[in-house]
Amino acid sequence: MPSIVQITHRGEDRIRRGHPWIYRADIQEVDAMPGDTVVVLGPRQRRLGEALFSDRSQIALRLLTRGETQADAALWRERLARALAFRERLQIDSTAYRLVHADADLLPSLIVDRYGEYLVVQTLSQGTDRLLPQIAEWLQDLVHPAGILARNDPKVRLLEGLEQKVEVLRGSVPERIAVVENGIRYEVDPRHGQKTGLFLDQRENRRAALQYAHGRLLDAFSYNGAFALTLAPRCREVVALDISEDAVERITANASANGVANVTASAANVFDELRHFERTNERFETIVLDPPAFAKNKAAVDKAMSGYKDINLRALRILSPGGTLVTCSCSYNIDESLFFDIVQDAAADAHVSVTVLEKRMQARDHPVLLGVPETYYLKCLILRRVE
Numbered sequence: 001m002p003s004i005v006q007i008t009h010r011g012e013d014r015i016r017r018g019h020p021w022i023y024r025a026d027i028q029e030v031d032a033m034p035g036d037t038v039v040v041l042g043p044r045q046r047r048l049g050e051a052l053f054s055d056r057s058q059i060a061l062r063l064l065t066r067g068e069t070q071a072d073a074a075l076w077r078e079r080l081a082r083a084l085a086f087r088e089r090l091q092i093d094s095t096a097y098r099l100v101h102a103d104a105d106l107l108p109s110l111i112v113d114r115y116g117e118y119l120v121v122q123t124l125s126q127g128t129d130r131l132l133p134q135i136a137e138w139l140q141d142l143v144h145p146a147g148i149l150a151r152n153d154p155k156v157r158l159l160e161g162l163e164q165k166v167e168v169l170r171g172s173v174p175e176r177i178a179v180v181e182n183g184i185r186y187e188v189d190p191r192h193g194q195k196t197g198l199f200l201d202q203r204e205n206r207r208a209a210l211q212y213a214h215g216r217l218l219d220a221f222s223y224n225g226a227f228a229l230t231l232a233p234r235c236r237e238v239v240a241l242d243i244s245e246d247a248v249e250r251i252t253a254n255a256s257a258n259g260v261a262n263v264t265a266s267a268a269n270v271f272d273e274l275r276h277f278e279r280t281n282e283r284f285e286t287i288v289l290d291p292p293a294f295a296k297n298k299a300a301v302d303k304a305m306s307g308y309k310d311i312n313l314r315a316l317r318i319l320s321p322g323g324t325l326v327t328c329s330c331s332y333n334i335d336e337s338l339f340f341d342i343v344q345d346a347a348a349d350a351h352v353s354v355t356v357l358e359k360r361m362q363a364r365d366h367p368v369l370l371g372v373p374e375t376y377y378l379k380c381l382i383l384r385r386v387e
């Protein structure tokens with residue numbers, strides 16, 4: 001007997017409108033175990049499709065198929081194969097990129113990133129976690145990696161009642177993996193680095209920013225220096241800042257490994273440092289603001305807005321006229337139009353005129369699924385301070 005979950009009218013409406021998630025409040029009856037792939041029934045027993053079931057998360061169901069289609073092994077394999085084929089066609093200028101971007105590949109709560117010969121996998125719900133052994137087998141079969149690491153320590157797993165663990169599933173995975181992105185070589189630590197090691201979603205924005213970079217560059221929130229190193233060839237001098245000492249060490253090591261001599265990295269709080277630059281009359285011709293997500297949830301939106309406003313206002317003040325500001329937000333809870341408003345506010349307060357050169361988002365290997373706003377999280381504006 002298949003496991004079954006029956007949902008409410010409201011849940012059914014949501015599915016009809018195209019969203020693949022059903023919240024707990026819209027669950028009527030459950031005859032299923034945590035992590036089961038279940039048949040979803042509407043309030044009048046109509047079969048709506050199959051989904052991954054979680055008994056802990058607010059997201060109780062993640063739809064895999066609609067109508068009569070079965071979410072069997074063949075379907076999983078086919079979707080994985082399609083996700084991989086799509087990435088191959090993109091001709092990404094990097095040996096590190098995202099192979100599977102969860103809902104946007106119709107593989108909810110599954111992330112797969114490629115770092116050279118190795119894969120790093122995250123299973124972020126009870127459903128995909130249960131399937132992890134099979135997922136590893138399918139990936140081994142389809143990609144033939146030298147090793148597969150499960151980087152299952154993101155906090156969201158706690159919401160699913162899942163433990164945080166990092167383990168090698170296939171082959172072996174070294175402590176450091178060398179990858180090349182936009183011609184720059186990085187040493188990636190897949191076990192401890194942020195996300196799965198690198199911020200792969202910014203690759204195309206770094207490349208785009210290169211077209212406008214010039215003069216003295218400030219790369220605030222630099223992490224491993226990816227913006228700094230990509231833009232350095234076009235800039236006279238590069239100042240990279242990150243609050244973490246580890247990050248500063250990595251920036252310096254990456255700069256020297258790539259023979260980039262004009263980058264200076266220091267440990268600093270960007271909020272304080274921008275004020276300091278303002279007071280001491282330092283000026284930059286290019287500034288990159290790529291902060292961590294200030295709004296991790298709805299409750300944090302107000303505080304986050306003032307954080308984004310503050311850094312953008314101060315950056316615009318110390319940006320020379322004719323200079324370029326690359327400003328990003330990866331908070332899903334601050335949507336594109338709100339982010340635009342915040343930056344516009346900052347420009348008004350700074351009494352500067354700003355033009356928009358490019359309105360960008362996360363890289364193409366992290367696609368946005370229409371109708372699922374949660375999949376559109378990274379905004380990146382490339383601006384020019386005219387006066």
Ligand code: SAH
Pocket residue numbers: 198199202220221222223224225226227241242243244247268269270271290291292
């Ligand atoms: N720009 C990077 C990604 C940045 S991630 C890239 O392209 O890969 C955000 C970084 O901001 C993290 O490395 C974190 O250590 C740093 N950070 C967080 N708060 C900070 C603060 N107040 N001042 C400086 N750095 C900060």
